[in-house]
Amino acid sequence: xxxxxxxxxxxxxxxxxxxxxxxxxxxxxxxxxxxxxxxxxxxxxxxxxxxxxxxxxxxxxxxxxxxxxxxxxxxxxxxxxxxxxxxxxxxxxxxxxxxxxxxxxxxxxxxxxxxxxxxxxxxxxxxxxxxxxxxxxxx
Amino acid sequence: xxxxxxxxxxxxxxxxxxxxxxxxxxxxxxxxxxxxxxxxxxxxxxxxxxxxxxxxxxxxxxxxxxxxxxxxxxxxxxxxxxxxxxxxxxxxxxxxxxxxxxxxxxxxxxxxxxxxxxxxxxxxxxxxxxxxxxxxxxxxxxxxxxxxxxxxxxxxxxxxxxxxxxxxxxxxxxxxxxxxxxxxxxxxxxxxx
Numbered sequence: 001x002x003x004x005x006x007x008x009x010x011x012x013x014x015x016x017x018x019x020x021x022x023x024x025x026x027x028x029x030x031x032x033x034x035x036x037x038x039x040x041x042x043x044x045x046x047x048x049x050x051x052x053x054x055x056x057x058x059x060x061x062x063x064x065x066x067x068x069x070x071x072x073x074x075x076x077x078x079x080x081x082x083x084x085x086x087x088x089x090x091x092x093x094x095x096x097x098x099x100x101x102x103x104x105x106x107x108x109x110x111x112x113x114x115x116x117x118x119x120x121x122x123x124x125x126x127x128x129x130x131x132x133x134x135x136x137x138x139x
Numbered sequence: 140x141x142x143x144x145x146x147x148x149x150x151x152x153x154x155x156x157x158x159x160x161x162x163x164x165x166x167x168x169x170x171x172x173x174x175x176x177x178x179x180x181x182x183x184x185x186x187x188x189x190x191x192x193x194x195x196x197x198x199x200x201x202x203x204x205x206x207x208x209x210x211x212x213x214x215x216x217x218x219x220x221x222x223x224x225x226x227x228x229x230x231x232x233x234x235x236x237x238x239x240x241x242x243x244x245x246x247x248x249x250x251x252x253x254x255x256x257x258x259x260x261x262x263x264x265x266x267x268x269x270x271x272x273x274x275x276x277x278x279x280x281x282x283x284x285x286x287x288x289x290x291x292x293x294x295x296x297x298x299x300x301x302x303x304x305x306x307x308x309x310x311x312x313x314x315x316x317x318x319x320x321x322x323x324x325x326x327x328x329x330x331x332x
Contacts, residue, residue, distance in 0.1 A: 073261070112265075113175070114266070115179055115182070115268050115270075
């Protein structure tokens with residue numbers, strides 16, 4: 001089960017954080033922060049060869065003892081990072097990538113909301129529900 | 140028939156051809172985003188929601204008076220004989236043609252001049268989840284009311300069009316109420332004998 005999903009905008013601050021359980025949020029913040037460098041490293045290593053039309057999915061960034069960290073970068077340099085419980089069996093790259101694509105689609109709907117200014121940290125309901133369903137589904 | 144008639148005839152025929160396969164805007168995302176930007180800017184320009192609602196309605200009125208010509212040209216409908224028919228045409232033909240949705244129609248009173256269009260989903264507010272804080276009385280789709288009112292007025296039907304329920308305000312559906320008003324008696328001119 002995914003324990004944390006974070007959306008990081010171009011300016012490298014978290015736009016949306018969701019973690020289960022909520023108490024570990026601070027720990028997850030530090031893990032995701034350290035993984036941002038890895039995301040950039042993997043993306044530059046992948047180069048232009050594997051550019052998907054939707055976004056780059058470097059997949060597994062690194063495994064820690066408790067969690068595995070997966071990342072995804074959109075064309076607009078928005079990064080999605082998710083922490084998945086290590087105790088579960090290995091996930092196929094395709095499953096993780098399809099999860100990120102769903103997140104990406106939901107995120108584009110959120111950005112189309114005309115009222116908040118870009119960069120405002122909001123808690124959109126539909127996005128929240130989508131994240132909840134993804135977090136419980138990935139197992 | 141002179142040479143100059145041919146271009147207008149061609150345009151008329153092409154409109155007729157289009158009516159056989161009604162064209163719904165393919166990229167309606169652009170329309171939705173433009174409308175959202177318009178409402179957001181009006182909210183910044185005017186402090187009171189009543190003003191925003193009023194100006195959206197006014198803009199809609201301007202659109203409606205012009206859109207009805209295009210609608211009548213594309214749909215080639217015959218004359219309607221009752222208010223109920225008019226409302227059904229607005230719901231089943233006009234809404235379908237321009238917004239790609241078909242609201243359901245209910246009649247609210249026995250004298251058959253008050254109707255409701257019930258929409259499960261308003262296309263213009265697709266990306267808006269809820270109204271921003273402090274803007275709870277904003278009618279996001281006031282433009283639609285103005286459009287209907289303007290269009291009806293151009294076909295000599297006076298009507299009052301308002302939002303009765305709004306999904307953005309927490310109701311279960313979006314309901315647009317149309318009340319046809321009695322026309323003032325027209326003066327009949329008699330030739331002087």
